[in-house]
Amino acid sequence: MRARRTFLALAALPFAMAVVAGCTEGTNAAAPKLPERTCFGVFSRSDLDPLMGNGEEVKEVGPIDMRLTAERRGATCNVDVDGKGRFLASATRQPLEQSFFWNPEMIRPAPDELALGDRGLVYDTGARVVLTCKGTKDVFQLELSLSGSIEHMKKGESRPLFTKLMTKFLDVAKEQTQCGS
Known part of the structure; x- marks a missing residue:
């Protein structure tokens, strides 16, 4: 009798595990652990936390700095969570005689x-700034351009966040690109 109960318990184990796995399948994983910088x-971990959402694996791709020169004209950093883009920061340098073109009328809602x-512009999913630098x-x-996934944020919170992030980005970019504007 005891052997039969053990057999039934062992036979039911895969079914119970499947039920438990099925229950957890629909829930989101905890917030991913970002690097400190x-x-x-x-950006610090707390700066980007509102854009990350839930997930397990954080992957940052990009150079260690944005020290741009006439030869190295751009630097881009991407932060993905479980393979989904959550944040992008880029810096692009070009000669003064060229200009950056933005069409704010294409951005909805209006920036x-x-x-x-x-x-500079700030909009629901990011911000852009252009400045003239005396190197x-x-x-x-x-x-400078920032964009992020705002699907995990409350309506109205993204523009203040992107303004704060761009202010920080601009300060560091001036230093790293040797922009003496």
Whole structure:
């Protein structure tokens, strides 16, 4: 009799495990653990937490810094959670005679002006800033761009967050790109 109960218990084990697995399958994993500093060393874990959502694996791809020159004109950092893009930061340098083109009319809902650099915009999913820099050897333009996944944020919270992130990004970018604007 005891052997039969043990057999039944062991036979029921895979079924019970499948039920438990099925129950947890629909729930989200905990928030992913971000590195203490990310994207060119600019952002802290708490800066980017609101954009990360739930997941298990965080992957950051990008160079360690954004020290741009006439030869190295761009640097981009991507942060993915479980293979889904959650945050992107990029810096692009170009000669002064070229210009960056934005069409704010294409952004919906309409962006707000951002009082940073020569020209700036903040919108629901990101921010952009352009500034003129006086380097040690030449004058150049620098465009900074941020975008992120806001699906885990409450409505109305993203623009203040992107404004805060861009302010921090701009300060570090000026230093790393040797922009003496």
